[in-house]
Structure formats: structure tokens, C-alpha cells
Amino acid sequence: MAFVQFENVSLAYQPGGQTAIENVSFKVDENAFVAVVGPSGCGKSTLMKLVSGLKPASEGYVYVGNREVTGPLGIVGMAFQQANLLPWRTTLQNVMLPLEIVEPFRSQQKRQRCEHEAMARALLAKVGLAGCEDKFPWELSGGMQQRASICRALIHKPRLLMLDEPFGALDAFTREELWCLMRDLWQSEPFTAILVTHDLREAVFLADRVIVMSPKPGRIIDDRLVDLPRPRPLELCYSEAFAEHVHALRCQIGHARQS
Amino acid sequence: MPPSLIIRAAPVLLLLALLGVWHLACTALAIPDFLLPSPMAVWHAGVDAFDPIMMHAQQTLLTTLGGFALAVIVGLLLGIAVGISPLIYRACYPLMVGFNSIPKVAFVPVLVVWFGIGTIPAIITAFLISFFPIVVNVATGLSTLEPELEDVLRSLGASRFDILRKVAIPRALPYFFASLKVSITLAFVGSVIAETVASNLGIGYLMMSASSTMNMALVFAGLAVIGAMGVVMYAFFSQAEQHFTAWAHRGTHAP
Ligand SMILES: Nc1ncnc2c1ncn2[C@@H]1O[C@H](COP(=O)(O)OP(=O)(O)O)[C@@H](O)[C@H]1O
Ligand SMILES: [Mg+2]
Numbered sequence: 399m400a401f402v403q404f405e406n407v408s409l410a411y412q413p414g415g416q417t418a419i420e421n422v423s424f425k426v427d428e429n430a431f432v433a434v435v436g437p438s439g440c441g442k443s444t445l446m447k448l449v450s451g452l453k454p455a456s457e458g459y460v461y462v463g464n465r466e467v468t469g470p471l472g473i474v475g476m477a478f479q480q481a482n483l484l485p486w487r488t489t490l491q492n493v494m495l496p497l498e499i500v501e502p503f504r505s506q507q508k509r510q511r512c513e514h515e516a517m518a519r520a521l522l523a524k525v526g527l528a529g530c531e532d533k534f535p536w537e538l539s540g541g542m543q544q545r546a547s548i549c550r551a552l553i554h555k556p557r558l559l560m561l562d563e564p565f566g567a568l569d570a571f572t573r574e575e576l577w578c579l580m581r582d583l584w585q586s587e588p589f590t591a592i593l594v595t596h597d598l599r600e601a602v603f604l605a606d607r608v609i610v611m612s613p614k615p616g617r618i619i620d621d622r623l624v625d626l627p628r629p630r631p632l633e634l635c636y637s638e639a640f641a642e643h644v645h646a647l648r649c650q651i652g653h654a655r656q657s
Numbered sequence: 658m659p660p661s662l663i664i665r666a667a668p669v670l671l672l673l674a675l676l677g678v679w680h681l682a683c684t685a686l687a688i689p690d691f692l693l694p695s696p697m698a699v700w701h702a703g704v705d706a707f708d709p710i711m712m713h714a715q716q717t718l719l720t721t722l723g724g725f726a727l728a729v730i731v732g733l734l735l736g737i738a739v740g741i742s743p744l745i746y747r748a749c750y751p752l753m754v755g756f757n758s759i760p761k762v763a764f765v766p767v768l769v770v771w772f773g774i775g776t777i778p779a780i781i782t783a784f785l786i787s788f789f790p791i792v793v794n795v796a797t798g799l800s801t802l803e804p805e806l807e808d809v810l811r812s813l814g815a816s817r818f819d820i821l822r823k824v825a826i827p828r829a830l831p832y833f834f835a836s837l838k839v840s841i842t843l844a845f846v847g848s849v850i851a852e853t854v855a856s857n858l859g860i861g862y863l864m865m866s867a868s869s870t871m872n873m874a875l876v877f878a879g880l881a882v883i884g885a886m887g888v889v890m891y892a893f894f895s896q897a898e899q900h901f902t903a904w905a906h907r908g909t910h911a912p
Pocket of ligand 1: 439
């Protein structure tokens with residue numbers, strides 16, 4: 399069985415009301431990198447909430463790791479468009495937050511404080527935030543905050559990373575830097591990643607597969623394999639093959655809009 | 658004078674200027690002391706009656722702090738309950754708003770019937786008048802948690818109590834401390850009101866008895882003492898706020 403599996407899933411926020419996503423089925427293999435694209439309001443964030451167990455499906459089944467999702471799992475890490483760091487905690491303390499909640503780290507907290515701190519420092523160094531451990535979030539730039547937020551999503555070594563437009567609020571250069579960061583993090587220590595975005599280039603650059611959703615209610619209208627070789631350098635974005643993928647996806651979304 | 662020094666000295670300068678205007682008005686218009694005593698007369702009255710004033714001020718301070726302490730305990734508990742439970746919010750809010758609209762001075766006679774004349778009605782009045790801002794602020798601070806932040810924690814499997822402890826309560830602290838500053842000054846209003854109506858101790862009582870003998874200078878001295886105590890307590894809680902929630906006031910001036 400695939401690591402993440404949706405079977406005919408629908409969700410209505412109000413019982414009996416309009417559905418946010420409708421009859422969605424797809425599979426994600428373990429350690430795959432999948433992007434979900436679609437226009438604003440098509441239910442991408444809703445999809446995230448279903449996978450992470452924050453919302454139960456109105457119809458259909460959601461499975462993660464061979465078990466039906468009935469509630470939050472703790473094996474998931476999440477990052478959003480807003481970094482949402484806690485302003486009263488330093489960067490290091492922010493990154494260590496999940497360790498205070500997720501088992502087995504939670505019960506080791508007292509005894510392994512030093513190990514946990516070392517883990518957090520190592521991860522911060524890996525994303526280029528060495529030296530910022532004791533800074534408060536407001537002392538960091540937007541891109542640095544988002545790096546810290548990604549560290550917070552990864553510190554408890556989740557098997558599934560959910561990214562909901564995490565680079566949406568950043569400038570173009572910072573965004574490309576973070577694409578490369580995400581690529582390297584995933585390549586050095588694979589985990590299953592689901593990236594929600596409305597940036598088609600971002601989706602093609604990072605993902606093995608791109609799922610395209612229709613405007614609301616969200617349905618899957620395309621599931622495209624991105625067979626570009628890895629490791630992918632940033633220059634790849636200017637290649638013919640890359641442009642072809644982006645163009646094809648763009649046409650899909652354009653079609654969905656007109657119909 | 659450097660600008661920073663001017664800003665720091667500004668409150669004192671303004672106070673002195675107002676006292677100066679007051680003094681000039683009294684002398685220039687020849688206002689009799691039993692209507693509006695001059696600042697000097699107030700000062701002399703205060704110095705002459707220093708010991709009784711201190712005795713009464715101590716009583717007022719203790720009743721105020723007693724009522725205020727009750728308000729903090731009840732305000733926190735009620736605020737947390739209202740802030741985390743939509744049901745309790747729906748049930749309690751209209752009642753509390755209605756209750757808060759009742760002038761507390763109208764309540765003092767009731768308290769006198771229940772508890773007799775003295776310290777207890779003053780403590781309760783101080784409590785009644787000062788707990789509402791704490792409830793509102795704590796509840797607001799708790800209930801305005803960003804949904805994404807809650808999602809991050811919930812997806813990790815955090816319990817409601819975890820979320821409360823790790824995020825909601827620290828985030829609500831600035832709201833809580835802001836309400837303490839408002840609350841402590843209200844508590845003074847409450848205790849002094851009760852003292853003027855139903856006590857034979859406290860600054861409120863002192864002012865009442867002084868005004869019945871037309872000793873306006875002593876009445877004003879009492880007012881000044883209440884004001885001074887209010888400012889000191891406000892400054893104290895303002896400092897506490899700065900200390901405990903510095904992250905919320907980075908680079909800004911304390912309000
Ligand atoms: N908490 C909510 N309550 C009610 N409706 C919601 C809620 N969140 C999202 N929706 C609705 O569900 C649909 C999909 O929303 P969302 O998943 O946030 O879209 P996207 O992330 O793709 O922009 C939208 O029509 C939105 O109005
Ligand atoms: Mg969204």
C-alpha cells in the first residue's frame with residue numbers, strides 16, 4: 399500500500415453544505431515528493447488538513463502509513479505561508495517546540511535536553527541559520543523565519559512533511575534559495591513530502607509528481623509525472639524540458655478555468 | 658536639556674505647571690479655602706494630618722490590594738474558562754456585561770446589609786469593579802490564537818492542555834498584564850467609594866468626615882494621596898509587564 403492514500407474523499411466544512419473537495423483519490427509513495435497545484439480556494443489547504451488528521455473526511459477514506467487517519471498522528475511536520483514562530487521564544491526554542499510534544503522526545507525531554515539541543519543546532523546550521531539560535535523571530539528576515547519554520551517542521555524527524563505555500567510570501571530570490579534548501583534537505587534525508595503551491599515552476603522544480611486540482615469544489619484533473627533527472631540544479635528552470643512541464647500544467651489549469 | 662531628559666521629566670514638569678496654575682488661580686481670584694484650597698493649603702493640611710492620613714492610606718491600600726488580588730484570581734480563572742470554551746463564553750458573557758454595567762456604588766448598601774460596615778464591603782467593591790477587565794483581556798488573548806499555529810501544534814498530537822500551556826497562555830500574558838494596570842486603578846475607585854459610604858476607616862472615610870467639617874484642604878490631601886497610590890501601583894504593574902512580556906513591547910514605549 400502507498401504511504402498516503404485517498405479513496406473517494408469529500409469534505410464539506412458545514413454538514414450538508416458545499417463541498418470544499420470532492421471525490422478525491424490519489425496515492426503517494428513513501429519518500430516521494432508530490433506537489434499539489436490549483437487556483438486559490440480549490441481546497442489545497444483542506445487536503446493538508448485531511449492528511450494531517452486535523453479534519454475528518456465527510457466521505458471516503460484517508461490512509462497514512464497503512465492506517466486510517468482518525469486524528470493527528472505526530473509523524474507529520476507542517477509549515478505554512480506565515481512562519482508562525484512564537485515571539486517569546488528564541489529561534490532555538492522555537493525549533494525545539496515539537497520535541498516538547500511528540501513522543502518519544504517528550505518523555506526524554508529532561509534527560510536528553512543536551513542531545514535535543516544539539517539536534518536543533520545541527521538542523522539550524524544545515525539551513526544556514528548558525529549563529530541565529532539565540533535571536534528572537536523578529537530579529538530574523540522573512541526568509542530566515544521561514545527557514546526556522548522548516549526546521550521546526552523537521553526537528554522530530556517526521557515521516558511526512560506538509561508544506562502549505564511555504565514560500566508564497568517571499569521575494570523571488572529568497573524563494574529560489576529556499577527551493578534549493580528544500581531540495582537538499584529532502585535529498586540528504588528522504589521523507590515523504592506534500593507541497594501545496596500555486597507556483598507551477600516551484601512544483602516542477604521540487605516534485606516528482608504534480609497533482610492539479612480544479613476550482614471549487616476541488617477535484618483532481620491531472621496527475622503529472624515530472625521525470626526530470628536528479629539532482630536538479632537551479633539552471634534546470636531554464637531548460638526546454640522544464641518549460642514544457644510548466645506549460646502543460648498551465649494549460650490544464652487554463653482549461654479548468656474556462657469550463 | 659537633551660530630548661531624552663525632557664521626555665523623562667515631562668510628567669513632573671506638567672504636574673508642577675498644573676500646580677502653578679492652580680495656585681495662581683486661587684490667589685488671583687481670591688477663592689476661599691472652603692471652596693478650593695490652594696496647593697500650599699493642601700500641603701499644609703497633609704503635613705499636619707500626616708499620621709492619620711498614613712493610617713487611613715494604609716487601610717485603603719490593603720483593602721484595595723485585597724480586592725485586587727481576588728479580582729486577579731477570579732478574573733484569571735473566569736477569563737481562561739471563557740477564552741477556551743465557546744459554550745462558557747456564550748453563557749457567561751451577556752451576564753457579565755450586564756453585571757459590569759451596574760454602578761458598583763449602588764451595590765454597596767447591599768454589601769453593608771450582608772457584611773456590616775467596615776473593611777469587607779470595601780474589599781468586595783474593589784473586587785467587583787476591577788475583575789471585569791481582567792476577564793475580558795485574558796479571554797481575548799486566549800481566543801485570538803492564530804489557527805495555523807494551532808494547526809501546527811495539533812498536527813503534532815498536542816492536547817488542548819498542551820496548546821494552552823505552550824502557546825495560548827504565553828501569548829495571552831501581554832493582555833493579562835495590560836488589564837492589571839487598568840484593574841488596579843479601578844480597584845482604588847471601588848475601595849474608596851465603599852469607604853465613603855460604609856466605613857469608619859480608610860481615605861474615603863477620612864475625606865467624607867473632613868468634608869462634613871468643611872475641611873476642604875484635608876479632602877484634597879486625601880484625593881492627592883489616592884492619586885499618588887494609584888500612580889505607584891500602576892507604575893509597579895507597568896514594570897512587571899515590561900519585565901515579563903518584553904517580547905511584546907520590543908522597541909516601543911510603554912503605554
Ligand atoms: N474553516 C473553514 N470553514 C468553512 N469553509 C472553509 C474553511 N476553510 C476553507 N473553507 C472553504 O473551503 C474551500 C477551500 O479552501 P482552502 O482549502 O483553504 O483552499 P486553498 O488552500 O486551495 O486556497 C474554500 O471555498 C473555502 O471558502
Ligand atoms: Mg490555502
